[in-house]
Amino acid sequence: MDQQLQIFVTVAEKESFSRAAEEHHMTQPAVSQYIRQLEEEIGARLLERTNKYVRLNKAGEIVYHHAKEILALYTKMQSLVDDLANKASGPLSIGASYTFGEYVLPRIIANLKQTYPDIQPTVTIGNTATIADLVASHQLDIGIVEGKFNAGKLIVEDFAEDAMVIVSSADHPLARIERSLEVVDLEQETWIVREHGSGTREAMDKLFKQHGISPTNYMYFSSTQPIKESVEAGLGISLLSHWSLKKELKNGDLRMINVNGLPFPRKFSIVTNTPFQTKALEVFIDILRTNKLLTTLE
Structure with a gap:
């Protein structure tokens, strides 16, 4: 059944019998036969097919999700x-x-x-x-x-520690302050932040909670690089990993703000x-x- 699952997954991802046939170096009728055999064994139709598209139906979505896991386990078993x-x-x-x-x-x-x-x-x-x-x-x-x-049932091992620091552009007013600031002094600033679900966003939320602040001015980005570029452009400040800032800090493009209680530690697992x-x-x-x-x- 593993070959049936492989072909089914390819059809689902490419949304095409012909492209799946090319991928597996076989004819389109052969692909259709594999899908038909799988549907007979499962006891349900898995794909909605027209002249314009091939899409998973509800049963197909269930089989696709589990087929990905089964194929991954099969590959791991063979490697072991x-x-x-x-x-x-x-x-x-x-x-x-x-x-x-x-x-x-x-x-x-x-x-x-x-x-x-x-x-x-x-x-x-x-x-x-x-x-x-x-x-x-x-x-x-x-x-x-x-x-x-x-x-869940994952095996987790902490193995490295990161240091989170607050940065601004080189010409930001905060960058010219020599004394140490408190986190509360930054509450009214615009914060450039990651989306919920990211470890960087979690660290920022934890920092705000620890210091009892609730900033209201946010800009959101889905990765670190556009955050750094936005901070460098003067759009706001951010809490970022020291690992991600080495070049910008060395070149003077960004400045680390001197804030009491920072760097903020976090662990990688x-x-x-x-x-x-x-x-x-x-x-x-x-x-x-x-x-x-x-x-x-x-």
């Missing part, structure tokens, strides 16, 4: 069996929240590839909640996240979904645990 006789190699699906994924992970993967060239990593970057959910559903081998999330790990996953986790980049913010 292969590892019994082979060195670290093969696919490794990595998920990371934006801060870690955009500003730290690339150099760690470069290290991984240099030491283990036969490992084939793929990276998904999203907010903390999304990455945790993908690991939970076996669509990612490992996630690197920060903040709170629905751990490794999340996995099974104690059975491929060699590729084992060596990657070892690299995460021992990487010197994660022990310093210099």
Whole structure:
């Protein structure tokens, strides 16, 4: 049934029998036969088909969701069996929240590839909640996240600490104040923030709660880079990871505001979904645990 599921998933994602046939190097009638056999085994139609489109119906959505998990588990099972006789190699699906994924992970993967060239990593970057959910559903081998999330049956290991700081543009009035400020002094400022579900947004909300402030002026962005550019343009201030600010602080494009009680600490966690790990996953986790980049913010 695994080939039926693979073909079904491809049809669902490409919304086309012909494109699925091209993907699997087979004829369109062969694809149709696989789908028909799957529908007979499931006992329900899974696709709405017209001359213009192919779409999942309600039953198809259920099968698609679980098919993705089944195929991911099948791939993991095969990798584990292969590892019994082979060195670290093969696919490794990595998920990371934006801060870690955009500003730290690339150099760690470069290290991984240099030491283990036969490992084939793929990276998904999203907010903390999304990455945790993908690991939970076996669509990612490992996630690197920060903040709170629905751990469920996930295996969670704290492995690194980040430092959050408040920054402004170089010519912002706050950047010229030499004395230490209190967080409450910043309540009336415009804050450039991430969406709910991100670890960075959670850290900001926690900071506000700790200091009893409720800013009302917000601008929202879905990743760190446009936040930095907005702050640099003078649109407001933000609480961001020191890891994400190294270039801008070094070049003088952004200024760290001297605020009592900061930097604000937070932890990064490794999340996995099974104690059975491929060699590729084992060596990657070892690299995460021992990487010197994660022990310093210099």
